[in-house]
Amino acid sequence: QVQLQESGPGLVKPSQTLSLTCTVSGASISSGGYYWSWIRQHPGKGLEWIGYIYYSGSTYYNPSLKSRVTISVDTSKNQFSLKLSSVTAADTAVYYCARCPRSGGTCKYGMDVWGQGTTVTVSS
């Protein structure tokens, strides 16, 4: 079955760039048909959608984070990545990667496969 696994540093210093990678197994990103998303959850709080990427490289970002976010894809490694620049303590969260079926340029059918999540703490 399809599995997603996040990886990256668990501790990032303020003002630096958070970098995470999501490795997909059991499916090929380049086969199309899905958007690959990043979502985060602040400690004890709700969920915030960060953005998604298609295998072609087309992206959509949450406007609230757009100036600091870059999502990229490496189809040769079957991975997609998140970079969030100029982090502050407010970016401390559990970061999830997830898949959503593509429907007319949107994720209308929800996110059906999630990674287990990785905790990122921003602190000096």
Added chain:
Amino acid sequence: DIQMTQSPSSVSASVGDRVTITCRASQGISSWLAWYQQKPGKAPKLLIYAASSLQSGVPSRFSGSESGTDFTLTISSLQPEDFATYYCQQANSFPYTFGQGTKVEIK
């Protein structure tokens, strides 16, 4: 952004109870609403998509319905494994937004 407001924020219930959670969208989202279940320390799990379609593998005691901008998740007979936090998410327009969550606790 479309605001999603869930109610109640928490509910105490017993095994076998019928539980209903409501999610209200601040504007029309057609039927593009998903429900997720999240247990402590785990990733969310998709239960319902397109307001009322049951995700594959999800027990039939879970159901979803809609009335205008109001959406409902119903658990017909609560089971021990259903104690968790439930989130709604609108998938109609960017940016996708979630409700604040409803925690279903043991009574």
